[in-house]
Amino acid sequence: MTMIPTIGLEVHVQLKSKTKIFCGCELKFASPPNSQVCPVCLGLPGVLPVLNQEVFNLGLRAVLAMNGTVSKKIKFDRKNYYYPDLPKGYQISQFDCPLGQGGFIELASRKKVKLNRAHLEEDAGKLIHDQSPDSSLVDLNRAGTPLLEIVSEPEIDSPEEAYEYLTNLKAILKSVGVSECDMEKGHLRCDANVSVRKNTSDKLGRRVEIKNLNSFKAVKAAIEHEIKRQSEAVNAGQIIAQETRLWDDAREKTFTMRSKEEAHDYRYFPEPDLVPFSVAEEVIEAARKALPELPKAKRERFIKEYGLSEYDAVLLTGEIGIAQFFESTVKLNSNFKAVANWMTGPVFAYLGENNKNIEETKLSPALLIGILNLVQENKVSLQAAKEKIFPDVIAQGREAKEVMKEKGLEQVSDDSAIEGWIQEAIQANPKVVQDYKSGKETAAMFLVGQTMKKSQGKANPGKVLELMKKALNAHA
Numbered sequence: 001m002t003m004i005p006t007i008g009l010e011v012h013v014q015l016k017s018k019t020k021i022f023c024g025c026e027l028k029f030a031s032p033p034n035s036q037v038c039p040v041c042l043g044l045p046g047v048l049p050v051l052n053q054e055v056f057n058l059g060l061r062a063v064l065a066m067n068g069t070v071s072k073k074i075k076f077d078r079k080n081y082y083y084p085d086l087p088k089g090y091q092i093s094q095f096d097c098p099l100g101q102g103g104f105i106e107l108a109s110r111k112k113v114k115l116n117r118a119h120l121e122e123d124a125g126k127l128i129h130d131q132s133p134d135s136s137l138v139d140l141n142r143a144g145t146p147l148l149e150i151v152s153e154p155e156i157d158s159p160e161e162a163y164e165y166l167t168n169l170k171a172i173l174k175s176v177g178v179s180e181c182d183m184e185k186g187h188l189r190c191d192a193n194v195s196v197r198k199n200t201s202d203k204l205g206r207r208v209e210i211k212n213l214n215s216f217k218a219v220k221a222a223i224e225h226e227i228k229r230q231s232e233a234v235n236a237g238q239i240i241a242q243e244t245r246l247w248d249d250a251r252e253k254t255f256t257m258r259s260k261e262e263a264h265d266y267r268y269f270p271e272p273d274l275v276p277f278s279v280a281e282e283v284i285e286a287a288r289k290a291l292p293e294l295p296k297a298k299r300e301r302f303i304k305e306y307g308l309s310e311y312d313a314v315l316l317t318g319e320i321g322i323a324q325f326f327e328s329t330v331k332l333n334s335n336f337k338a339v340a341n342w343m344t345g346p347v348f349a350y351l352g353e354n355n356k357n358i359e360e361t362k363l364s365p366a367l368l369i370g371i372l373n374l375v376q377e378n379k380v381s382l383q384a385a386k387e388k389i390f391p392d393v394i395a396q397g398r399e400a401k402e403v404m405k406e407k408g409l410e411q412v413s414d415d416s417a418i419e420g421w422i423q424e425a426i427q428a429n430p431k432v433v434q435d436y437k438s439g440k441e442t443a444a445m446f447l448v449g450q451t452m453k454k455s456q457g458k459a460n461p462g463k464v465l466e467l468m469k470k471a472l473n474a475h476a
Contacts (some may be wrong), residue, residue, distance in 0.1 A: 003155065008193040009165060012189045013062070014180075023040035023144055030094075035141065042140060051076075056120070065173070065291055065294060066170050070099065070100055075274075076094055077092075077268045078270075080269075094121065099120050100119075102115060114155055118149065121147050122144045123146075154465055159221075159227070163219065167216060168295065174319065175294055175295050193210075208226060208244075208254075209240060211244060211245070212247045212248075214329075229254065231273070231383045302316060304353055307336060325365060335372065347363070363397070371393060371449055373383050374400055381409075381452075381460070384411075384458075411460050415467065421451045425451045433472065444469060451464050
C-alpha cells in the first residue's frame with residue numbers, strides 16, 4: 001500500500017556578522033583550532049554575554065523576508081544539556097519568545113509552506129574524532145557563532161517539495177544578505193522530520209528525525225530512503241520507532257543514532273544575564289522598507305522586463321550574484337535570450353563542474369559580451385565559442401577576440417574555401433549522398449557536420465548548409 005509522507009524541516013542558518021552573537025570574537029572559517037575564542041565563548045566563570053546588534057538586525061531582516069511576524073517580546077533562554085563541545089553546559093537560545101513567528105515559503109506550485117518559528121541561538125563547538133587514535137579533540141572556534149533556526153510546519157508532502165523549499169529559502173536569505181548559506185562551511189545545516197500514514201484522515205505517524213544532511217541533494221535522497229523504509233515497515237505490520245537517525249551518504253541509507261521515545265527535558269529557563277526587550281514598530285517597518293527585491297518579485301520582473309521563460313527566470317534569480325551578473329550583462333547587449341542561454345548553459349556548467357560561485361571566476365559582463373558579439377557577428381561558430389574560447393575567458397579572464405586569434409578560430413565565410421571542404425565531405429561519403437538522393441533530407445545535416453569537422457569548426461554553419469544543399473542538388 002502506498003503511504004502518505006509528511007515532512008517538516010529544521011534549518012540552522014549562520015548569520016553574516018563579523019563577530020559572534022554574544023562576544024567580540026571574529027568569525028573566520030578554517031582558523032587554527034581554539035584560536036577564535038575568549039572567556040565569554042569559553043564559558044568561564046563571571047563573564048557576561050552581550051547581544052550583537054548586527055546579529056539581531058540580520059535575524060529581524062530574515063523574519064520579515066520570510067513573511068513572518070516579529071514577536072512583541074524578545075527573550076533569551078538557557079537550553080540545558082551536557083556535551084563536551086558545549087563549554088557552559090547550556091546553550092543560549094530562545095524558547096517561548098522567539099524572534100519571529102509564522103511566515104511561509106512559497107513553492108512554484110503556489111503552495112505556501114507555513115513556518116512555525118525562527119529563533120536566534122548560539123552554536124556549540126566541534127568535536128574532532130580523526131586526529132587522535134584514542135580520544136576526541138574539542139575545537140571551540142564555532143562556540144558562540146550566531147544562528148537563526150527556521151522551523152517549518154509539517155506541510156511538505158514529498159522529497160521534491162523539500163528540495164524546492166530549501167532552494168527557495170536559501171535564495172531568500174542570500175538575496176537579503178543575511179547569510180552566505182555555504183553548506184560546505186557550515187553556514188546552513190538541515191534536519192528533516194519524516195513520518196508516513198495510510199490515509200490523510202489518519203493522525204500523523206511517528207516522527208523520525210534525520211541528521212547529518214550536508215547538501216540539498218542529501219536531504220532529498222535521505223527523505224526518499226526514509227519514506228521507503230517506513231512505508232515497508234508499516235505495510236509489514238511493524239511499529240515505527242520514534243528516533244533520531246543519521247544519513248550515510250556513501251551507503252545512501254539512514255541508521256539509528258538514538259531513541260526519542262521520551263522528549264528530552266532541556267529544562268529551559270530565562271537567561272538571567274540578558275534582559276528581555278521589545279522592538280519598536282517603527283524599527284520593524286524601517287527594516288521592512290529596507291528589504292531588497294526578493295527572489296519571487298525579481299523572477300516575475302525578469303519574465304516581464306526581459307521576456308524570459310519562467311524556467312530561465314527561476315534559474316537566473318536563484319542566486320543574487322547570478323541575477324546581478326545577468327542584469328549587468330544585458331545592459332551591454334540587449335539580446336536577453338542569448339545572454340540567458342549563455343548564463344544557464346556554459347556558465348552554469350562551469351560553475352557546477354568547478355564548485356564555484358560566479359564571483360570566484362575571472363568572468364565579467366564585458367568579457368561574456370565579447371564572446372556573444374563574436375558569435376553574433378559570425379566571426380566564430382557557437383560551438384567553437386563554447387568549447388574553445390569560453391573556458392579560457394572564464395578561467396583566465398582573457399578577451400574572447402584574443403583567444404580566437406591565438407587559436408585560429410576565426411570563422412570562414414568565404415564561399416570557395418567552404419565549397420572545397422564540402423566537396424571533400426561529399427567524396428568521402430558516397431552512401432550518405434545516395435541517401436539524400438533517395439529523399440532522406442537528414443543526410444544533408446550529417447554532411448554539414450562532416451564539413452564542419454574538415455574545417456576544424458571554422459566554417460560558418462549557416463553558409464555550409466546553404467552551399468551543401470546547392471552542391472547536393474547539383475550532384476543529383
